[in-house]
Amino acid sequence: MASAARREGPVAGGLVGLDLGEGRRGADQRCLSLGHAPRAPRVPGRFFGTEQRVLHGAAGPLRLAHALAPHPEGAEGVDGGAATLQARLLESRVAVQEELRFVALVVARAGHEGDEEQREATHGRGLAGPGGWILSCAPRRLRAVSPVPLHGLTCDAVRALARERVGRGHGKARDIYRATLREGRFDPASHGLGEAPARRWREVFGFVLPEVVQEVREEGPTGVTAKAVLRTPDGLEHECVNIPMGRGRHTLCLSSQVGCKMGCAFCETGRMGLLRHLRAHEIVGQVLVARHVLGWEVRNVVFMGMGEALDNADAVLAALRVLNDPSGMAMGQERITVCTVGHLRGLRQLREAGFKRLNLSVSLNTPDDVRRSELMPVNRKTPLRELQAELAAYRPRRNFTLGVNYCLMPGLNDTREDAAGVAAFCAPIERVMLNVIPYNPGNAPLTRAPTEDEVEQFIGWLRDEGLPVRRRVTKGRSVMAACGQLGNAELRARRRGLPTLR
Numbered sequence: 001m002a003s004a005a006r007r008e009g010p011v012a013g014g015l016v017g018l019d020l021g022e023g024r025r026g027a028d029q030r031c032l033s034l035g036h037a038p039r040a041p042r043v044p045g046r047f048f049g050t051e052q053r054v055l056h057g058a059a060g061p062l063r064l065a066h067a068l069a070p071h072p073e074g075a076e077g078v079d080g081g082a083a084t085l086q087a088r089l090l091e092s093r094v095a096v097q098e099e100l101r102f103v104a105l106v107v108a109r110a111g112h113e114g115d116e117e118q119r120e121a122t123h124g125r126g127l128a129g130p131g132g133w134i135l136s137c138a139p140r141r142l143r144a145v146s147p148v149p150l151h152g153l154t155c156d157a158v159r160a161l162a163r164e165r166v167g168r169g170h171g172k173a174r175d176i177y178r179a180t181l182r183e184g185r186f187d188p189a190s191h192g193l194g195e196a197p198a199r200r201w202r203e204v205f206g207f208v209l210p211e212v213v214q215e216v217r218e219e220g221p222t223g224v225t226a227k228a229v230l231r232t233p234d235g236l237e238h239e240c241v242n243i244p245m246g247r248g249r250h251t252l253c254l255s256s257q258v259g260c261k262m263g264c265a266f267c268e269t270g271r272m273g274l275l276r277h278l279r280a281h282e283i284v285g286q287v288l289v290a291r292h293v294l295g296w297e298v299r300n301v302v303f304m305g306m307g308e309a310l311d312n313a314d315a316v317l318a319a320l321r322v323l324n325d326p327s328g329m330a331m332g333q334e335r336i337t338v339c340t341v342g343h344l345r346g347l348r349q350l351r352e353a354g355f356k357r358l359n360l361s362v363s364l365n366t367p368d369d370v371r372r373s374e375l376m377p378v379n380r381k382t383p384l385r386e387l388q389a390e391l392a393a394y395r396p397r398r399n400f401t402l403g404v405n406y407c408l409m410p411g412l413n414d415t416r417e418d419a420a421g422v423a424a425f426c427a428p429i430e431r432v433m434l435n436v437i438p439y440n441p442g443n444a445p446l447t448r449a450p451t452e453d454e455v456e457q458f459i460g461w462l463r464d465e466g467l468p469v470r471r472r473v474t475k476g477r478s479v480m481a482a483c484g485q486l487g488n489a490e491l492r493a494r495r496r497g498l499p500t501l502r
């Protein structure tokens with residue numbers, strides 16, 4: 001029997017891999033999918049639209065699994081898996097098979113060589129791996145090794161996958177999908193299915209919500225601001241915040257990444273760096289947990305939690321489709337706001353996705369290129385002129401109004417000239433709404449919070465320039481739930497030893 005190292009050989013630049021998480025036998029199995037690209041990826045470290053690392057030769061399968069960087073939505077995760085990847089390939093209709101030859105590997109501990117189905121899939125081939133692990137190999141074929149998160153798919157995608165893989169009972173797809181997304185409970189048996197089809201549904205689809213680690217609350221004049229710390233199955237924490245908007249309405253502030261690589265100087269999350277992107281079902285999972293586990297009323301959602309949403313555009317767009325799906329949560333696009341620091345590639349993806357009624361806001365924070373580059377490193381790559389041109393071209397509908405967020409920081413961006421500069425930046429953009437957000441000092445403050453008089457004065461100057469302005473009332477500052485305060489030292493400490501996306 002060939003050794004795993006010999007079988008894998010020194011992995012050439014074109015061989016890339018996905019860590020698909022645990023197999024059916026939990027910790028006794030690790031599932032990898034390896035693909036061979038005849039050409040090396042054009043952008044090193046990026047492959048197939050996801051961030052991955054090219055594998056390096058001598059790594060054994062376990063070290064290999066741990067060496068793999070996590071990657072966005074669909075293709076990886078303890079409750080994701082090859083089926084998700086397969087669904088994604090089918091959905092995308094990309095003729096990847098012509099370019100790539102995928103090999104699904106099931107890495108199992110000796111004595112757990114997989115079940116009948118897996119043995120059949122692997123054509124009985126097994127390779128001894130280091131540390132008593134067995135590699136099973138299924139060339140040219142992706143095998144479903146763990147359930148696909150149902151809440152990361154639209155109803156149409158669930159129906160298609162159910163038709164293909166559930167067989168008897170697939171006709172209940174719409175009912176099961178609607179009930180799961182609206183009630184936060186995945187129970188195929190309650191839809192009149194027999195034991196075997198219900199079990200098959202559970203084999204094909206999974207529904208695992210993040211664990212609630214902590215909930216903190218702050219009472220305010222408009223209601224309670226609540227922050228929840230959630231933990232993914234692979235142990236990474238992220239946060240979401242429910243903000244009272246008056247008249248009993250609440251907006252849920254969602255995270256799109258664990259950490260963030262944008263490095264904005266005024267932001268706690270930026271100080272964490274990026275641990276990994278959240279996948280579509282993990283983004284949707286925050287809304288489900290808020291509603292059905294924490295009992296929060298959620299009317300609107302805004303992508304202003306941890307992470308730059310458009311740096312994880314694939315997963316965020318997939319999550320938007322799920323949130324908006326009339327057969328599921330049916331959340332209107334006008335109730336969803338995506339916020340960005342000005343991620344050009346993501347903005348273009350968003351524009352091409354064709355969400356006509358979605359809200360978009362951009363964090364400007366200063367109209368001066370030099371200072372913006374200091375405060376927001378993204379500006380070094382995308383200076384204000386380029387950002388302005390992109391935003392002026394973003395008009396998904398005739399009456400679209402772009403939100404422009406301005407975090408007011410005393411001594412850094414609060415002069416009369418700054419207000420005039422903001423007006424000049426907004427001039428070519430047809431309709432804007434300025435949102436002035438008083439700075440919330442975090443653990444390493446850049447400056448103090450502005451006084452009420454300073455905020456009012458700056459708003460007055462903006463109005464003098466003819467700009468419509470809304471003032472954001474600070475909520476949740478005492479529990480580190482306000483804008484720019486998400487993420488904490490404990491989360492940062494856990495970053496050590498974890499793989500980092502570049």
Ligand code: SF4
Nearest residue numbers: 260262264267270307
């Ligand atoms: S403000 Fe947003 S984009 Fe900037 S570091 Fe914080 S989370 Fe990232």
